[in-house]
Amino acid sequence: MAATVRQGLAGGLAPALHMPPTPSVQKVLFTESSPNVGGQELQILQQMQCLSDSGVEARLLAPPSSGVARLAMARNLSVSAVDFRSALDPQSVARAVAIVRRWRPDAIVSHSSHDSYVCALAARFARPRPVLIRVKTYQGARRPRVWALNRFFDKILVPSVALGTELERMDGFTPSSVDVLYPGIDFPALDRDRTLPLPPEVERWLEQRPGFLMVQAAMLRPEKGHLFMLEVLKEIFAENPYARYIVAGDGPMRSQIEDRVRSLDLHDHVLVAGLVSVVAPLLARADLVVAPSFTEPLGMLQAEALGLGVPVLASNVGGIPESFADSEAGILAVAGSKEDWRRALRRAHDDRAALRAKALAGAPSVRARFSMTANIQRLLEMIAAGRTS
Template sequence: MEKHKIFHIIKNYKGNNPLLNSMILGLDDRFDARACYLFGSPDGKNLLDSHGKAIYLDMNAKESRLAIIQHLVRLLKSEQPQILHCHKHKTTALGTVAAIFSRTPYVVSHVHGMNRTRTLLTRLINWLLLRHTSLIVGVSERVRTDILSTNWGLAREKVVTLWNGIDIAPANALSLNRKLARKKMDVSESEFVFGSVGRLARTKGHEYLLASFSKIRENCPDARVVIIGDGPLRRDLEDQARELGISQNVLFTGFRSDVLELLPGFDIFVLPSIAEGLSLALLEAMASKLPVIASDVGGIPEVFGNEEIGRLIPSGDIAALGSALLEIYSLDKKDKMLLGENARKRIEDEFNIDFMCRKLVGIYESLLMSGKG
């Protein structure tokens, strides 16, 4: 039986991507899915390479959009996938045009964040191109609602929600004990750790975490903040910590490839974002049985559901974040453990990789059976 061929189009190769790996390797044997990266070359770290599931076009960044489209058209005519699954806006634009000229039957546009239709020009481009897409996938219900409200003429049934999922097995296998995790971070066993993971960029809201921590530090003298990640705001955040007089209580680890091994060293996970689609870092922290404090933005409330796993706070609200930090800090050990157990159960029930892959297969099946390609 001939397999249904699916190509995922990704703009840049930025290293091994567990979510993409799962979307490609987690399908049943009726499907042959591959990743196609427009820019970037293999580095020996991509799991998809060992399965023969990665294609690197390695385009020159200076090449025109027309040249990229032409390259894609040649590839699609040669490989003849039935479904082109495009991730993010620019790739959707390039992929949709290439699909039209290559007569690829189905195009899926996968939207990973909020407010992607920011300008009138973007809205016009979407109006022209999205009529040629078969389906639009949002990573949360709020993202789906945002897509429908900011684009012209989209039928509601054309936009669906697919929650991100994570493989909880690595969280089990790589989660070390607290003592070893803290040794890897150079944090003492006696300290209470408010931890955060994410790119150091404006949308992640780390400046609010620092500001709120500075206001409650006297009430939790054994606490410190550990921020895992790197990005354009690192120097600004380090300067802010110095200006607030908390630099001795804040650790910036920089980029770490062993995040799952470090999470057990946290006492509370904090996600102070001002914009999110659906945070994988949040899911990983919950899988590691951590209580969580997170901003009420994007798909985050959907992750919380009705479970008691921590606290949702308004984004950018320093006072509310500080109160939540102090409240969870003050809980006894048993109550904090219960929040973490609830968080883990929420991932097992709704945000595991098997659940996501089953729904993705259903999306592909509905397209292939529709006969509208």
């Protein structure tokens, strides 16, 4: 997988998105069957917008009631409704066949199980057949259908070398089909948003509690390590009463996290802020962005923070280490080790000026690897290569 990543990054920072599109790629069809909106769905919308801006037509197939479909329509992006009730739903297959035959995309980029299998079947009825790309952003506890990944798709895209290596180790999997496409981050938008005001309740809380600020912005799920972080910080707060920790995000663990803050009597140090719609101002205010995940295919929080020149302390798991442009742009700690995390937090507090300078120095490298420009150009190159192979 390392060779694959080097190939994808060989050109360094890609040219601007207003470059002429790759001649053999004129239309890209994105598909998503999930009803929810998370990082994957927001990435689709960014890719569609960037492709449109660069002269490539982009269209989304999604259930009409899904969150990503509503957001796409609100952004004036092209959407066609497909229910994707199951992986073999006849009505969905027939609808997808009609759209593919009429629209004739150069590639279909699918993101979830139901839509990927429906569109893989539908593409067999199109001539010429579009390039079939399956995006896998994580690997859950259930083993994927290896035979289907091998047979149905021309390319499997993963967000990190770590996840690609995990897939390649599965029995029966065809390694040559896996390639790494780092997610794209809209850094110009982060730059514009970083000076926006914080939500009033967050601003008031910070004004009343000056001091060293740690921020974690992530879905409130077990693997993100919020409860572990609270246990780690109880001792840190005893040593440094001016340290603060803001949890930004929402999810199934919110009430459990709030209960733990109360039981540990940390309400003077910890704010569970809920979903913060624009996170850049909060990241920019942080002295340290933390990502204490137990598992993470890549994670975009640390890349966003490092791109803004904000120091990061993150777990050394999955694809997280790939986010660091160099070893001095942030700190890696052993996932789940309270002792190692406390040692790293003390270092981050004591050396915060030096860490900030290193993060600022490493920001250009992070931006080069995770820009939307680099993401889109690499995607177009892979589609073009698939059409000629």
